[in-house]
Amino acid sequence: MIAAAAMAALAAGITVLGIIPANAIANGEPVKDGEYRFSTKLTMTGIPVLGGGTRNSACSGALIARQWVITAGHCFRDENGIRVERPVAASTVATIGRTDLITGTGGHDLEIIAVRQSANADVALAKLAEPIDDVDPLKVSDQAPEVGDVLRLTGYGSLTSTNAKPATHLNTGQLEVASLSAANLGVRGLAPHPDTTPCPFDSGGPFFREPRWQEPELVAVVSNGPSCPHTAIESPARTDNIADWIRDTIGLR
Structure with missing residues (x-):
C-alpha cells in the first residue's frame, strides 16, 4: 500500500513511482490458523538501490x-x-499456507522465478519455482463489486505506518466499497474498526468477496492509500476487469 506520510518506512518498503507501499493491516485481527491459506507473504532480500548497495522489503499477495x-x-x-x-x-x-511465520508449521517457501506486469493496473503475477498442490487457490472474479459491498483483506503488513515492519502473523479486516473507477476501487475501513486499513508491506494483499456458501472471489489488490491507520479512502487496484489477462497469463483459459 502506498502512503504519502509513510516516508519513514521508505527504507524498509518498496518505492513506487513516488508512492510508498502499504504494510500489514492496521486495527485488523489475527487470522485463525488454517484460514485463508492462499494468503502469501513475499520476502525480498537484496534489492538493488540507486547509487549502490541493497535493501530488503516485503509485500503480500495471494495464490491464484x-x-x-x-x-x-x-x-x-x-x-x-x-x-x-x-x-x-x-x-x-x-511463503504460502502458513498463518504464523514464527511458530507455524507446514505451508511452502518457494522462490519467485518470473514476473508479469499488467499494462492497465498496479498488478503483477509472480511465478513460483514449482506448483503447490495442497493449498486451494483464490478464485479470480470477473464481476465488479458494487458500492456498499463488503470485502475482506488479508496481509502480512505492518500494524502502523510508524516504524513500519512486516507482521509475523497473518491479519485480516473488512472494508466497504465506496466507489469504482476504471483501474481502482475506493474502499473505507469497516470491521473490526472504522480505521481498519492496509499498511506498509500489505501491498498486493487480496481484497475478496465472501459469498454465502461459495468460495471467496478476488476483486482487487492493495495498491495505495493514506498512512495507516486511517478512516479515509484506500485505492486498491481492480482485478475483475483484467481477469481475462490474468487467466491468459497463468494458463487457465
Whole structure:
C-alpha cells in the first residue's frame, strides 16, 4: 500500500513511482490458523538501490493458481523505480499456507522465478519455482463489486505506518466499497474498526468477496492509500476487469 506520510518506512518498503507501499493491516485481527491459506507473504532480500548497495522489503499477495501468486505491480521495481517483469531482489521468496511465520508449521517457501506486469493496473503475477498442490487457490472474479459491498483483506503488513515492519502473523479486516473507477476501487475501513486499513508491506494483499456458501472471489489488490491507520479512502487496484489477462497469463483459459 502506498502512503504519502509513510516516508519513514521508505527504507524498509518498496518505492513506487513516488508512492510508498502499504504494510500489514492496521486495527485488523489475527487470522485463525488454517484460514485463508492462499494468503502469501513475499520476502525480498537484496534489492538493488540507486547509487549502490541493497535493501530488503516485503509485500503480500495471494495464490491464484498452482504456480502463480498475484500481488501489486510496484512490488517488482528496479533501482530507478520502474516496474519490471522479473524479480528485482537477489532472492524473492513466497511463503504460502502458513498463518504464523514464527511458530507455524507446514505451508511452502518457494522462490519467485518470473514476473508479469499488467499494462492497465498496479498488478503483477509472480511465478513460483514449482506448483503447490495442497493449498486451494483464490478464485479470480470477473464481476465488479458494487458500492456498499463488503470485502475482506488479508496481509502480512505492518500494524502502523510508524516504524513500519512486516507482521509475523497473518491479519485480516473488512472494508466497504465506496466507489469504482476504471483501474481502482475506493474502499473505507469497516470491521473490526472504522480505521481498519492496509499498511506498509500489505501491498498486493487480496481484497475478496465472501459469498454465502461459495468460495471467496478476488476483486482487487492493495495498491495505495493514506498512512495507516486511517478512516479515509484506500485505492486498491481492480482485478475483475483484467481477469481475462490474468487467466491468459497463468494458463487457465
